[in-house]
Amino acid sequence: MALLGALSPMWIYAAYELQRTWRQRCEEVIKLADSGGLDFKAGHLERDLGYRHYDRELRAEQLRDAQQRPELVAQMRIDLRRTEIGFTTLEFIRVALAKHEVSKKGSKKPPIAFAPGMARRNQYCGSLEYEMSYGGTIIGTVTRRDIAETIRFIPETENPSDEALASFRAYMNPPDIDPFARG
Template identity: 65%
Template sequence: MAGLAENPFLAMQAQQLCLVDNVLMGMEQAVLGEMMADARPSGQRALLAALSPMWIYAAYELLRTWRQRAIEVVRLAENGGIDMRASHLEQKHGYTHYDRELRARQLRDAKDDPELVQRMRDDLARTEIGFTMLECIRVALAKHEEASSNKKKKPIAFAPGLALINRDCGSMEYEVSVGGAIIQYETRRGLAETLRQFPTMPVPSPEELADFRAYMNPPDFDAIDAGPTGGV
């Protein structure tokens, strides 16, 4: 994805995420074998249930950080603020700050290469759906809330932290709840496969993204059930 591989710190996080994913896939395969053989549950199932959320947290933070920086670059490129932001990052503080210098160079690169900015726009569109699903599960696990609601007071998640083992792949499977409904289920393995496909998947159209956002923000059924205020 544009701007990720060029940042050694983000690239290092991505490599670590892949290494942990490989370990978890091996555990998932072993657990699936246990289930198919009707073997007595081992401690590996409990360990898999404990480690899977840790991977989800790490995957979310990596994507969130990259998307936040890509959004900033696109915004600055559109409003002509790249030079000001880069100059601020380049200010001397009496010591070498590698990441500030790196970000300043990346901003200068974006100013000199409009195609890089467009690739960031495309990659932001590619990752929006997968990132949103990851965010929903992460917020339910970490905060016991729903992530997709626009309400100031976030609704309580249906069953935060609850996950069952998927009998097709051995991965932990989580509920995605929005409003008053469970809209779908996502496995950790499915999330990992989505991340792997980001660089090559087609760029969704604005209409497709608008439909997805509407899907993730259904009407407030509680308000509908309450009916209009006042009597007739």
């Protein structure tokens, strides 16, 4: 159990960083495509530095591909929607584990996580199960196995409707309620 408790957070951090980087790159390509800046950015990355920078060359090539094949940008838009629910859940757990805070977009003072490192072994799959809490509200639980399955099924995940995404966003961002407030 101690090994599972040590390795699961590290796995969650790695999975989060991989998806965060991929999503960030997609968002950058979409923004550049919308503004007409793909060619300019690719040219900037291709300029001579006096040495060979393989990652800059690769990124420029990716931008040129997106410029020549607009269907790639359209697919990125869909893929970002398809991965939003799984990524947001992963981000919620990762922020709670790493920062002891609740992941809240646009908040300058994110709430303190209720039990950020607390996990228990799930009785059905044996994976660690993390509580997703927001203030005094437990909004759900997620296992490390759930996260892995969500990632594994990305290729088959359907594009969620606008209503499904709005409902999920509301679920993940419940209203601030003080159970001890008068009235």
